Amino acid sequence: MYPDQDFDRLTREPPSATNRNADQVLHEVFGYESFRPLQGDIVREVVNGGDALVLMPTGGGKSLCYQVPALVRPGTAIVVSPLIALMQDQVTALRELGVNAAFLNSTMDYEQARATEYALMTGELDLLYCAPERLIQPRTIELLHNASLSLFAIDEAHCVSQWGHDFRSDYLQLSMLAAEFPGIPRIALTATADDRTRKEIAERLSLTQAKHFISGFDRPNIQYRITPKTNANKQLLDFIKAEHQDDCGIVYCLSRNKVDATAKLLASKGYTALPYHAGLDAQLRARHQDRFLREDGIIIVATIAFGMGIDKPDVRFVAHLDLPKSLEAYYQETGRAGRDGKPSTAWMVYGLQDVIKLRQMLEASQGNDQFKRVERQKLDAMLGLCEVTQCRRQVLLRYFDDAMEHPCGNCDTCLNPPETWDGTVAVQKALSCVYRTGQRFGVNYLIDVLRGSENERILQSGHQAISTYGIGTDLSANDWKSVYRQLVANGYLRADPEGYGALQLTELCRPLLKGSQTIELRKDPVVKKTASSKSSGKRAGSDVRDQITDHNGWEALRACRKALADKQGVPPYVIFHDTTLFDMLERRPDSLEQLAEVSGVGAAKLEKYGEVFLQTLREIAQA
Incomplete structure (x- = not known):
């Protein structure tokens, strides 16, 4: 496959370090001035060669915890990612930042895979994303032994837990990384794990000696609301119309038939609603996901098969028409809302038949007594959240061993205390x-x-x-x-x-x-359309757009971003997030030096897009 002498030379001469420290990489590549809480500690631990187990909420910046060390340490970082769509999106975003990233998965033909493997061997890659089933193949292990590696990052690490909601058997074999590559630091990351799952991750991935970094689980921008199910379809339509009329959102259903019917219903009411489940053709699923990532105002109606690792920042609501099986699943799914930190809603309808159906499914499962006992405990905790009369956020955080001293003031039981x-x-x-x-x-x-x-x-x-x-x-x-x-x-x-x-x-x-x-x-609440409920709903659905005074300027920047995104074939947020556009509009930079100070504008994007956005800002000023 490789010329013999070139292969030998390359395996003897690992690529050199970047000579940049973590703070420089954060600013020059990613365009941020400082790390978020815990990020800096995690990055330093991995840069110095230590292992780490990281629990950080969705949208908390987990990816930077391994991407920055990957650019500081010499060699290529191997990132284990469970979903092909996820790794492709992350690679696209990294390439936009000027990072040499690639992936290896089953969508590639022989020549594409060969080219990627050659880039790994020649030290051209900063990060290589790989599916677990690909990584554990003997041929891949041999390939990695002959490459210079900086670290292993195991993303969505809760997939290793047999008690978890996203268990994947291929993850169980990742423990061999400790034995095969003892000198390479490993970092496992997840947004969802109770104490039992954390211990299982550490044991199964041979990370019992790793330093644990546990960030708070709270997502204060998400408003949690659970309401009794009366007419689920009407309730969903009323909710979207009143609070999220033009917003992007995800609606979760338990069955494929319900997904199809709900998407059809929303489409009949004028919404751009697309179904997503395993029964659809793979190309159609990919097309629907691509539209969701690239277009505004798309609603995806899906089974739980959709969403892991989706990096779309402006999902304004996540709705559940059926009860999730556990608080881990609920937290993971609702966490796909508001990754940009702006106000978002986690809304769910819940009824007696949901409880009966899930209990019957549990008892009829093929699991052993221990499995059923654990699953009963998880379902009981989920039901407890539904029926609780105190702050829902406190109950949710307590489940993950994260305390909140005072009621949050941003859940339905705080805003409208139940009788x-x-x-x-x-x-x-x-x-x-x-x-x-x-x-x-x-x-x-x-x-x-x-x-x-x-x-x-x-x-x-x-x-x-x-x-x-x-x-x-x-x-x-x-x-x-x-x-x-x-x-x-x-x-x-x-x-x-x-x-x-x-x-x-x-x-x-x-x-x-x-x-x-x-x-x-x-006492189940009586739903009334009052001024107070409308105002609370509006607060939950607001975002940076509500702070904009120059709407023509905002639309001009968005149009500029959309044109660049279409030309590059990437989602608009890969060019710049809304928060970056908002910062541009507020600061009105008139030089590349000033534009470089805008949050989210790194060196690569400044070089690629700086002049285009400066020209747009000049046109806005002259309008």
């Missing part, structure tokens, strides 16, 4: 009805019995004669659904594991039925 009521008597009626009907019926039938319905099914069963028939007329059908939802969510009732939807009593309900325990229930 509670003494549900003891109602709960006793609800549980007794389950027992008296033989624990063989679903919630709608139980509510009909409680409310004294005279439908044919009840009359045929003879349940009009039992003691709980008609004793629940004091509550509406929706009130009873709320009671049953909370009883299932809190473990007093369980769904029939055989999958027929029947509710069954658990041991937890015994004290309630005996009257030795009372229970407070959450």
